[in-house]
Amino acid sequence: MKKSFINGVGCISVQKTVDAAFLAEVELTTKESVVFAKQPSYVEVISPSFIRRMAKGVKMGIFTSTQALKEANLAMPDAIITGTGLGCLEDSEKFLKAILDNNEQFLTPTSFIQSTHNTVAGQIALGLQCKGYNFTYVNGAVSLETALLDAKLQIETEEAHSVLVGGIDETAQHNIDVQRMAGNIKKQEDLPCSILEPTTKGMILGEGASFFVLEEQQKESSYATLDAISIQNSLELNEVEQYVKTFLNNNKISLNDIDLVVLGNNGDVEFDVYFNQVSHFFNQTPQAYFKHLSGEFYTASGFGLWMALNILKEQTVPACVKMNSIEREMYQTVLLYNQYRGKDHSLTLLKKC
Amino acid sequence: MNKRVAITGMGIISSIGNSVEENFQSLINGKTGISTIENLETIHKEVIMVGEIKLTNQQLAKQLNLSEDNNFSRTTLLGAIAVREALENANVKDINDCRSGFISATSVGGMDLNEKYFYEYYNDESLHKYINSHDAGDSSHQIADYIGLKGMVTTVSTACSSAANAIMLGCRLIQSGQLDRVIVGGTDALAKFTINGFKTLMILSDTYNTPFDNDRKGLNLGEAAAFLVLESDEIVQKNNKKVLAYVSGFGNANDAFHQTASSENGEGAFLAMQKAFKLADLKPEDINYINAHGTATPNNDLSEGRAILRIFNNKVPDFSSTKAFTGHTLAAAAAIEAVYSVLALQHNLVFPNMNFKKPMEEFNLIPQTILKEKNINHVLSNSFGFGGNCSTVIFSKSE
Numbered sequence: 001m002k003k004s005f006i007n008g009v010g011c012i013s014v015q016k017t018v019d020a021a022f023l024a025e026v027e028l029t030t031k032e033s034v035v036f037a038k039q040p041s042y043v044e045v046i047s048p049s050f051i052r053r054m055a056k057g058v059k060m061g062i063f064t065s066t067q068a069l070k071e072a073n074l075a076m077p078d079a080i081i082t083g084t085g086l087g088c089l090e091d092s093e094k095f096l097k098a099i100l101d102n103n104e105q106f107l108t109p110t111s112f113i114q115s116t117h118n119t120v121a122g123q124i125a126l127g128l129q130c131k132g133y134n135f136t137y138v139n140g141a142v143s144l145e146t147a148l149l150d151a152k153l154q155i156e157t158e159e160a161h162s163v164l165v166g167g168i169d170e171t172a173q174h175n176i177d178v179q180r181m182a183g184n185i186k187k188q189e190d191l192p193c194s195i196l197e198p199t200t201k202g203m204i205l206g207e208g209a210s211f212f213v214l215e216e217q218q219k220e221s222s223y224a225t226l227d228a229i230s231i232q233n234s235l236e237l238n239e240v241e242q243y244v245k246t247f248l249n250n251n252k253i254s255l256n257d258i259d260l261v262v263l264g265n266n267g268d269v270e271f272d273v274y275f276n277q278v279s280h281f282f283n284q285t286p287q288a289y290f291k292h293l294s295g296e297f298y299t300a301s302g303f304g305l306w307m308a309l310n311i312l313k314e315q316t317v318p319a320c321v322k323m324n325s326i327e328r329e330m331y332q333t334v335l336l337y338n339q340y341r342g343k344d345h346s347l348t349l350l351k352k353c
Numbered sequence: 354m355n356k357r358v359a360i361t362g363m364g365i366i367s368s369i370g371n372s373v374e375e376n377f378q379s380l381i382n383g384k385t386g387i388s389t390i391e392n393l394e395t396i397h398k399e400v401i402m403v404g405e406i407k408l409t410n411q412q413l414a415k416q417l418n419l420s421e422d423n424n425f426s427r428t429t430l431l432g433a434i435a436v437r438e439a440l441e442n443a444n445v446k447d448i449n450d451c452r453s454g455f456i457s458a459t460s461v462g463g464m465d466l467n468e469k470y471f472y473e474y475y476n477d478e479s480l481h482k483y484i485n486s487h488d489a490g491d492s493s494h495q496i497a498d499y500i501g502l503k504g505m506v507t508t509v510s511t512a513c514s515s516a517a518n519a520i521m522l523g524c525r526l527i528q529s530g531q532l533d534r535v536i537v538g539g540t541d542a543l544a545k546f547t548i549n550g551f552k553t554l555m556i557l558s559d560t561y562n563t564p565f566d567n568d569r570k571g572l573n574l575g576e577a578a579a580f581l582v583l584e585s586d587e588i589v590q591k592n593n594k595k596v597l598a599y600v601s602g603f604g605n606a607n608d609a610f611h612q613t614a615s616s617e618n619g620e621g622a623f624l625a626m627q628k629a630f631k632l633a634d635l636k637p638e639d640i641n642y643i644n645a646h647g648t649a650t651p652n653n654d655l656s657e658g659r660a661i662l663r664i665f666n667n668k669v670p671d672f673s674s675t676k677a678f679t680g681h682t683l684a685a686a687a688a689i690e691a692v693y694s695v696l697a698l699q700h701n702l703v704f705p706n707m708n709f710k711k712p713m714e715e716f717n718l719i720p721q722t723i724l725k726e727k728n729i730n731h732v733l734s735n736s737f738g739f740g741g742n743c744s745t746v747i748f749s750k751s752e
Contacts, residue, residue: 080607086488087510092546099549100471104396112550113613113739116460117489117510122740125607131624134607134742135518138459139490139508146507153525175487178474182484233455233497233506298488343494344506 004155004226005353008072008213010064010166011306012037013294014206018067022310023318028292030267031192033185034176034205035295053110054123055090057170060209061120062127065166071221072213078160079133080121081151082168083143085298087117089172097174120168133160141340142231143167144210144299145348149229151214158216166211167299179205184341186267195267195292196323203266206295210302212309218353223309224334227251228349235345240277244337247347259331260317261287262308264338266296271341278337279323286331287323301338305348308334312352357599357749358524359589362443362582364435365692367679368404368575372438376689377696380704381724385678387561387573393465395545401557404575404680405543406431417499424482426463429492431578431685432540433499439536440500443582443594451533451588454505455497456523457580458515458539460684462489464546492540505532510684512738513648514605515539516579517687517746521603523583533588538580538688547683548574554613556650562681563708564647564674565654565720572648575680579688581695598695601731601749602633608741614652619660621743622646622735626664629733629745637665640747641729642703644690645720646737647674648681657735658718671721673706687736687744694732694748701729 011017014029018040029035042051042059045066051059061082069077095111116122118136125134133154137146144167151163179185186193186202193200214226228251235243248255261282263275279287288311294303311317315331336348365372368386369379379386386404390397393405408416413430414423417437425433436455440448463486470480485491493508505526509519516539523537541547551557551574558571589596606628608621615621630637646657661669675693682689693704706720732748 085490095550096468096471096546099468099545104545104549107549107553109550109553109613112546112553115550116512116739118512118738118740118742119612121511122607122612122742125609125741126612129609131607131609131621133605134511134740135509135522135605136511136740137507138462138510139493139506140488142507143490150522150525153529157525157529174471178481178484178487181474181478181481184485231505231507232503233494234503344490 001156002158002216004152004214005218005222006212006224006226006309007215007219007221008068009306009309010067011210011303012040012060012064013208013303015293022314023320026293026320029204029206029295030195030292033188033191034171037208055088055114055170057088057168058120058123061166061168062124064209064211065124065164068211068213074162074213076128076130077162077164079154079163080125080130081135081147081163081165082121083137083147083299084117084168085140085143086169087138088115088119089170089175091115093172093174141298141338141344142346144302145229145231145346148226152226152229155214155216162215164211164213166209167302168209169207169297169299171205171207176205193267195265198267198269198272201268201270203268203296206297206300208294208303210306222353224312224350225353227351230347232345234343237273237277240274241281244278244281251349257333258282258285258335259328260311260334261285262304262334262336263287263289264291264301264304265289266291274339274342286317286326286328288317288321289323290321304336308336308350312350356528357601358527358583359596360581360598360695361584361594361596362439363692363695364438364442365579365689366406366431366434367577367689368406369678373692379678383705383707385707387680393543395548397548397552400559402560402573403543404573406576424486425495426486426492427465427542428459428462428540429495431542432457432492432496435578436496436500436536436580439580439582448500448502452504453502454526454532454535455493455502456507456519456535456537457493457496458509458519458684459489459492459541460510460512460515461541461544461547462492463487464544465542468545511742512740513683513686514736514738514742514744515684517736517744518605520600520691520746521605524600527583527585534584536580536582539685540578541576541683541685543574543576561708562649562677564649564676564706565713565718566709567711567713569649569651569654571650573680575682577679577682577685577689579685579692581691596751598698598751599749600746602629602635602747604628604745606743608743610741613739615656615737617656619656621741622657622660622737623663625743625745629747633747635731635747640670640731640733642697642732643670643672644694644732644734645672645674646735647676649676655715658716662716669718671703671725673704673720675704677707690734691746694734697732698729698748698750702726
């Protein structure tokens with residue numbers, strides 16, 4: 001069975017993740033309840049007339065996918081697979097507002113055309129003239145994980161030799177407003193807050209895009225192999241440990257083989273208890289977190305994956321993401337665990353190559 | 354692909370019936386589901402026709418025995434009804450008795466609620482329970498919870514080809530041994546959002562849609578949900594399951610031509626069908642019936658027609674689009690047409706392409722216009738969507 005090597009990455013986030021050394025300068029996102037991705041200059045990858053017309057998510061997707069392909073030195077992937085929790089929110093809201101504000105009259109199709117969840121995957125295919133397999137997953141916090149699982153399957157079964165995989169989520173005003181009303185976002189009076197020792201409910205909403213090139217071949221640019229992914233709809237708190245144990249057993253690795261655990265803590269006192277279970281289970285293992293840097297969004301785990309891959313490459317865990325003081329001489333195997341509001345649990349296993 | 358995947362159950366709700374049997378009766382009796390809008394508030398009520406399910410959300414919720422204060426969107430309600438029938442049909446008593454997954458497909462998700470309460474949310478706290486339904490994956494979570502499924506749940510959204518892709522992923526997860534059973538399909542409710550969207554693209558018909566007709570005026574939107582239960586050979590043998598049909602091949606390609614329009618020669622469609630034949634290890638001449646995408650838009654039918662002529666080397670088997678019955682049900686379309694493909698195999702019938710009168714001037718392609726009985730071993734079903742998405746699934750008889 002062919003292995004999946006991750007040979008190129010691209011990431012736009014709240015942090016300086018374009019053209020900067022790996023997490024060299026970071027700003028904590030724990031002061032504001034909504035944080036926005038730093039937008040790079042798009043002129044090198046998108047023509048100026050399109051830059052104005054394209055929503056943020058589409059631009060971030062095109063930019064980071066271009067970065068990932070460039071790093072992997074790959075001109076044309078065999079398949080493109082994306083994940084997005086909320087899709088093209090900006091254009092959806094724009095079209096919906098136009099419908100409601102003008103009583104279904106005087107509408108133009110542009111924002112409708114760009115509102116479908118698969119816009120980013122479609123636009124990348126169009127730009128590359130890539131006629132291969134093209135999928136988009138939209139399932140909350142496992143949107144990107146399903147895309148990765150699919151990509152890994154494509155390579156294992158030799159349906160594809162190379163796959164471009166990415167996760168994209170953008171913020172938009174109406175969605176921010178209603179997520180506040182629903183209590184999903186932290187209240188301003190609860191900020192700044194501690195992510196690791198949470199006392200209040202809700203999360204800090206972020207946005208971003210991350211793309212990865214998976215290939216059957218190892219290259220000089222290879223970061224790691226993607227060895228396994230598991231997705232689980234729901235778990236009770238007391239089932240989490242067994243879920244992790246089963247995953248380790250299925251992949252024939254022991255607890256001690258894991259050199260780093262990356263957890264998706266987002267500072268929500270109600271649901272971070274899930275992460276505590278895993279943290280406790282791996283109490284002799286180095287641990288890292290990332291949502292204090294990325295904010296929370298359905299494909300924030302892409303930032304976590306980007307971070308884990310860089311740690312494997314650089315063999316050092318930046319101080320700003322450490323959850324404990326345990327260290328290893330070598331970082332060979334990394335396990336990522338994520339969930340959102342007790343739903344959409346995922347485990348991702350990476351190995352240095 | 355080295356092994357076929359068994360279909361052991363199916364469920365459907367569409368404008369031509371609230372169950373597999375009702376849909377079958379409408380198909381063989383030529384009973385269309387296209388009508389004027391009753392349930393949805395829109396100013397276009399009088400000028401368009403749709404494939405609307407004539408049950409209110411309250412009626413649907415009652416069928417599902419949901420509590421009064423449920424927060425299901427119409428998309429979720431329809432999906433749950435179809436999933437429940439599919440599980441009963443497959444005789445699944447305990448959904449978690451093996452590694453079961455649920456893969457849904459939707460394009461609008463809870464848009465019906467979002468568009469209704471978009472501004473009301475700001476003033477009415479009692480509506481806040483609907484907020485999370487805007488997220489497309491939420492409908493899948495709610496359906497999974499309704500049937501008590503704890504394992505893998507995910508959702509595909511590739512516009513109008515979504516459900517075909519959900520079927521594909523489900524097959525691949527069974528073939529690779531990651532799941533023993535997976536419920537696959539799609540659900541989409543009518544919404545002002547899509548009605549107005551397609552209206553701005555000027556591809557909505559003001560009358561009954563006429564697939565593959567030279568004078569076709571566009572599509573009728575519809576709403577529906579359909580799901581298939583796929584099970585591994587091990588589960589089928591162990592439980593002595595009745596197999597309704599097999600998924601024997603599938604293909605997915607991108608047209609890479611335009612965000613919403615298909616290329617003139619149907620390159621993406623051609624590639625999708627080509628891949629499906631290869632995977633199924635079948636030749637075009639093995640296909641006895643094509644259930645075409647056939648939306649009745651000028652662009653789709655021309656592009657798909659050309660792709661079919663090319664892949665079948667001008668020897669096209671009986672084909673029809675069933676969209677004259679149901680309208681175009683977007684992310685659910687490939688799922689309801691999967692059910693119709695299985696029915697075609699089970700009953701050895703080609704369902705009619707209604708409303709066809711005049712062959713298209715670009716080529717000599719005449720769909721099957723009346724119900725036809727003949728031996729059917731393999732059915733090819735096409736679905737295409739925005740973003741250049743092209744998908745083909747091949748269904749084969751269970752013997």
